[in-house]
Amino acid sequence: MTLLITVFAAIVATIVWYKHAPNDDWKIGTLALMYWGASLMWMVDAIFEYAELKEEFFQPEVADLINDSFLGFTVVALGLVIWLVVLLAKDPKGVLRSKFATKKN
Amino acid sequence: MACFLVPTAEAIVTTIAAKVMAKKEKNMEIHHEGGSSEIIEKSRFSRKLGWLNNMLWGGSALLALEHVWHGEVVPWFPFLTAATDAADRAEMLHEMATVGVTMALLVTTAWAIMVLVSTHLEKSAAKEAKIDTAEKAVVPVSEKE
Numbered sequence: 564m565t566l567l568i569t570v571f572a573a574i575v576a577t578i579v580w581y582k583h584a585p586n587d588d589w590k591i592g593t594l595a596l597m598y599w600g601a602s603l604m605w606m607v608d609a610i611f612e613y614a615e616l617k618e619e620f621f622q623p624e625v626a627d628l629i630n631d632s633f634l635g636f637t638v639v640a641l642g643l644v645i646w647l648v649v650l651l652a653k654d655p656k657g658v659l660r661s662k663f664a665t666k667k668n
Numbered sequence: 669m670a671c672f673l674v675p676t677a678e679a680i681v682t683t684i685a686a687k688v689m690a691k692k693e694k695n696m697e698i699h700h701e702g703g704s705s706e707i708i709e710k711s712r713f714s715r716k717l718g719w720l721n722n723m724l725w726g727g728s729a730l731l732a733l734e735h736v737w738h739g740e741v742v743p744w745f746p747f748l749t750a751a752t753d754a755a756d757r758a759e760m761l762h763e764m765a766t767v768g769v770t771m772a773l774l775v776t777t778a779w780a781i782m783v784l785v786s787t788h789l790e791k792s793a794a795k796e797a798k799i800d801t802a803e804k805a806v807v808p809v810s811e812k813e
Binding site for chain 2: 565569592593596597598599600601602603604605606607608611634637638641642645
């Protein structure tokens with residue numbers, strides 16, 4: 564479930580990035596790459612787990628499914644927080660810089 | 669257990685490499701014998717390396733959260749619960765060598781494909797631009813005739 568939720572987040576972020584490309588003022592490309600990186604890593608994890616569990620891998624317990632979904636949404640939220648920090652730190656629109664410059668004047 | 673540490677280690681290396689490359693690319697200026705100099709257009713490989721950094725750092729950070737979630741990473745020494753027991757430590761190292769290395773390889777392969785595709789697109793765009801310029805240059809000649 565965590566993998567699925569992260570893949571959907573990566574697809575949505577990529578669509579939003581593509582819609583606004585080549586303009587990437589909002590650094591959506593960074594967010595999409597972060598989610599894709601995590602998705603690829605979880606895919607590897609899932610493949611290794613499948614090799615170990617075989618068909619059991621596709622029959623998870625309901626409690627595990629709920630826990631994994633909760634984790635997936637938390638992962639998406641953390642990705643958004645990291646992206647927000649990157650966005651404000653890089654400040655591509657110069658909003659924060661101009662605000663501080665105005666205060667200095 | 670600690671598979672995310674392998675992509676994290678790769679991310680540290682590629683981040684340093686991207687920083688060094690970006691500095692070198694900025695200083696790419698050719699001085700000719702006659703005294704003139706020419707600034708070569710900045711190769712954007714460091715920017716492309718940034719894609720890999722984003723994937724590795726982002727993926728590692730999100731996977732680290734999963735390990736905290738499952739109690740495999742703790743905020744006290746030695747930070748990895750598997751590191752306290754010898755048998756668990758061996759299992760952890762085995763997982764890093766198999767799952768962790770495969771993760772790093774897959775992300776790097778995906779990035780390499782992205783670089784190849786973008787380089788191909790850049791080359792074909794440059795070719796089209798050349799053809800356009802050549803066609804535009806030909807027009808006034810034919811008009812004169």
